[in-house]
Amino acid sequence: MSLKVYNTLTGKKEEFVPIKPGEVKIYTCGVTVYDVNHVGHGRSLIVFDVIRRYLRYLGYNVYFVRNFTDVDDKIINRAKNECLPFTVIADRYIKEYFQDAENFRIEPADVEPRVTTHIPDIIDFIQRLIDKGYAYEVEGDVYFSVRKFKEYGKLSKRSVDELIAGARVEPGEKKKDPLDFALWKASKAGEPAWDSPWGKGRPGWHTECCAMIFKHLGETIDIHGGGLDLTFPHHENELAQAEALSDKPFARYWIHNGLVTVNGQKMSKSLGNYITLKEIYSKYDPDVLRLLVLSVHYRSPLDFSWEKMEETKKAYERLKGAVDEYEVLKKLPENPDFEDHLYDAIAKAEQGFYAAMSDDFNTPEALASLFTLVREMNILRDKAVKSGGISKKALESYKEASDVLHSIGKEIFGLFDSLQPCIEVEEIKVEKAEEKIDTELVEALIDVRNKARKEKQFEIADYIRDKLSQLGIVIEDTPVGTKWKKK
Known part of the structure; x- marks a missing residue:
């Protein structure tokens, strides 16, 4: 089953074909760290x-x-308002970001520059644009x-004709054309500044991402992502700079x-209508917001x-309950005459889930398949409880259904972090040393983990990763293989 992705650049769904087989490079625009994160960032x-x-x-x-x-x-x-260095403000809200990301189980990026x-x-990026004739300097500013x-x-x-009508030169700007945008801004009194060939200053917003992408991912990447509001001008300006410099497609x-x-x-700080992520997880399990986000297609608006x-929350409890209740059913007496099972429902749910996810990450349809399975699980459970027993086949099918829900929910949707799968995994016992790490054992476990993946x-x-983490071993999956290091 091929994956189809809606491409904003072409305005249609396309078959996903990465630049390099088996490898995907993704860049998404992160947060500007001047305040706490809200639900819009969380989505x-x-x-x-x-x-x-x-x-x-x-x-x-x-x-x-x-x-x-x-x-x-x-x-x-x-x-300025708090009479603090700008670095203190940035560090404060980067720390807040990591706390939010941990609470909502957002996996860390491989690089977070x-x-x-x-x-x-x-x-260097800006100078190369100047050398190529796509940028120019005026009194310390570069456009x-x-x-x-x-x-x-x-x-x-x-x-361009459409853009000219709304374009204007702001007071203090020295650009030659109202459409041009700043790559470097000359320093003003009291602002942070760095030395450059054009004098002291700081970078413009649109050029920052390009330079970081070129450094960490190369001149062409597979996926560039972000919120819809970044399409113009931010992403449009990124694309223009990158492709002007490289003469290659910037993102597929x-x-x-x-x-x-x-x-x-729109939820935004400027309108004052925002709900912070901290407020969400002070009232709800973070999984509830995850499920709400996934209940709406990612390209559609989400009205909070x-x-x-x-x-x-009620829907999440139904989903979680279906995973949990295997423990209840296995305590029922065995009833060989109980004929129901869930194998057909499991196969149908899995097929529906992956078909939906492969159709432009259609999470609402994927969830619908899972909840159809939950309904069938609840029907079987009620029948078993009413009859006072359950057959071995029916119990095994319920266990498999529970494992499927747990596996999909945790591995793909990031849910159920506190739940354990019904799958019985042999305990991996590793002696914890105070200082010395058994390198051969760690690498052997990583080999087992890679085979399992x-x-x-x-x-x-995940079990192996979590056990190694408890021992102070951090695993990083990179394009050149799995690396590990001691915390």
Whole structure:
């Protein structure tokens, strides 16, 4: 079953074919760290976490990069208001981000670069654009010449003529054309600044991501993702710079998640209608928000309300309950005359799930398949309880159904972190040393884990990873194989 992905660039679903067989490089725009994260940020994090997990399930070696914008007007203004260095503000909210990500079980990216640690890369990127004739310097500012990139507007489907009508030069700007955008901004009094060939200054927002992508992923990547509101101007400007410099496609597939709204209005800090992620997990299991996000197709708007959270909480409890109740059923007396089983329902649910996920990550349809299986599990459970017993075949089928729900829910949807699978895995016992690590044993366990992942036995793979983590061993899956290090 081939994977189909909706590509914003072409405006249609396309078969997913990575640049390099078996490997997928993904970049998503991270947060600007000047305040706490809200549900809108959470949706994007969850969407791309699930996309990454599903690609990995399909057997791809996924290399994932998500950045931090840690110098920006909003950060600088907050720092001034609190009489603190901008680095203190950035560090504070990066710490908040990691706490939120951990609580919502967002897997860490393989690389999470900061803008401020990539200033030399950004300067080099801008200089190469100047050398190629796509950028120019005016009194310490550097601008990109939009009209020189003939395909400008192809991502957002906007023509240059259309853009001219709304373009204007802001006070203090020295650009030659209202359409041009800043790659480097000359320093102002009291603002952070770095030395450059054009004088002290700091990078423009649109060029930062390009430089970090080129450094960590190369000139062409498989997937560039982010929220729908980033399509223009941010992603359009990224694409223009990158392709002007490399003369290559920047990203094969552009994936944008829909916005979170409240009463039809975009959730945003500027409107003051946002719900923080911290507020969510102070009231609900983080899985409830995950399930709410997954109940709507990633490209559609998600209108948030507390009423929907309550409805989703009940749905989550049904899903979780179906996994848990194997422990109840196995205590029933054996009844050989009980003829029902779930094998046909399991096969149908799995087929429906993977068909939906392979159709542009259609999580609502995928969830519908799982809940159909839950309904069949509940019917079997009720019959067994009413009859006062259950056959061995029926019990085994319920166990398999429970394992399927747990495996899919945990490995692909990121749910059920606190639950244990029904699959009986032989206990892996490793002697914990205070200082010395048994390298051969660790590498042997990693080999077993890699084999389990290849065979899609993700419960076993996660079990080994978690046990090694308890011993202070961190595993990192990279494009060149699995690496490990001591915490």
